[in-house]
Amino acid sequence: MSTTTAVVETAQVNPNLHGFGRMRVDGTDRPFGDFRDDLTRDGFAIVKGAIPKEKAMKYADEMFSWLEGFELGFDRKDLATAHKDKLPLINEKGMCLNYALPHENFVWGVRSEPGVVSAFEKIYDDEDLIVSFDAINFQFPNRTDIAPNKPWPHQDQDPEKHGFRCMQGLVNLLPNGPEDGGLIVCRGGHLLSEQFHKEMADEERIPAWTPEWYGFTERGMKWLDDHGCKWEKLCAEPGDLLLWDSRTPHYNLSPKNSQPRFxxxxxxxxxxxxxxxxxxxxxxxxxxxxxxxxxxxxxxxxSNVAQRDGEDDPHNRLKPLVDPVLSERAFKLTGIPYIKAQNA
Structure with a gap:
């Protein structure tokens, strides 16, 4: 996400927490026997069927309805209508950040799905979690009305802060094959991150709005290649949860054929x-x-204020169309119940 109103440093990761990249609770480093072994070895993993496929497709249907609800002319049955003049503001990477979309009821539904939450509980060996209010991705094939989505390999982590700090994830909601766009990851890159940044310390940084983003230059890409790091396109079914260590180099691509990516x-x-x-x-x-x-x-x-051609979008929304109805478990994910002054 790129639009911000505050830039604030946060606490360091608690080294006593168990889970990915740490010793197991029993004090050993034996394999977990599940997707966490993939995360440790490769820096990414796919949790198959974190949401049942039928339910995932229902969420995708709600995403289509949300787009059509702006009544700008987008029609899911005619993908030629996937045009910037007929859609809310979505950047070339597929990110939609505004319009109170991160708090629509269907978005919170995905965030609080038991199969999604439980995967992160396993990673951290902790049930007291909080969740991001992150962007939503809509990518349509064959768009010529916006800038092309060129590869943008990066890490979402300050290169001066080493070690595991954040597990990123997304829930895939439509069939996503080799030509359908999506997440590209660099296998094993997370394990070489500290070495990379020591050896490439003199490399001029690609400008970024936050130090928690590092873009790989051509020289950096050659370094990864020279050290045996290979890039892979992850394919997924509706309801699969994709996970990656924030040190893992990654980017996304847009669909090439006829299948959108949500x-x-x-x-x-x-x-x-x-x-x-x-x-x-x-x-x-x-x-x-x-x-x-x-x-x-x-x-x-x-911010919920999107700008279109330098002006505030007249279709901006400051609240969701359907305000989230949160279960007790989902409400804890907001972090609000853990505020001490709130409960004093």
């Missing part, structure tokens, strides 16, 4: 890694129904 970003972290200041900022974001980046501790918060 995904909802779902990133969790232990509430123990958030300060009370973080939680208060997160509560403010929830109350105002604005988004955050992938950092669940609301490291940056956004």
């Amino acid at each position: 995904a909802i970003y779902t990133c969790f972290m232990p509430v123990a890694d958030a300060t009370q200041e973080d939680l208060l900022r997160k509560k403010d974001a929830f109350d105002r129904r604005v988004g955050t980046t992938h950092w669940p501790n609301a490291k940056h918060t956004g």
Whole structure:
């Protein structure tokens, strides 16, 4: 996410937490026997069927309806209508950040799906989690009305802060094959991240709005290739959860054929890694129904005011069409119940 109103440093990851990249609870480093072994070895994993396929397709249907609900002329039955003049503001990477979309009821439905939450509970060996209010991805094939989505290999982590710090994720909601766009990852790149940044310390940085983003130059890409790191396109079915370590180099591509790509970003972290200041900022974001980046501790918060051609979009929304109805478990994911002053 790129639109922010605050840039705030957060607490360091609690080294006593168990889970991915750490010793197991029993003090050993034996394999987990599940997707966490893929995460440890490769820096990414796919959790198959985190949401039942039929339910995932229902969420995708709600995403189509949300787009059509602007009544700008988009029609899911005619993908030629996937045009910037007939859609809310969606950038060339497929990201939609505004319009209170991160808090639509269907988005919260995906975030709070048991199969999604439980995967992160396993990663962190912790049930006290908070979730990001992250962007939603709509990508349509053969678009010529917006800038092309060129490869943008990057890490979502400050190169001066080493070690595991954040597990990123997305729920895939439409069939996603080799030519259908989606997530491209660099296998094993996370394990070489510290070495990379030491050896490439003199490399001029690609400008970024936050230090928690590092873009790979051609020289950096050659370094990864020279060290045996290979790029892979992840394919997924509706309801699959894709996970990747924020140190893992990655980017996305747009669909090439006729299948759109829909995904909802779902990133969790232990509430123990958030300060009370973080939680208060997160509560403010929830109350105002604005988004955050992938950092669940609301490291940056956004705006519901999209701009079209330099002007405020007349179709802006400051609240969701369907306000979220949260279960007790989902409400905990907002972080609000963990605010001490709130409960004093």
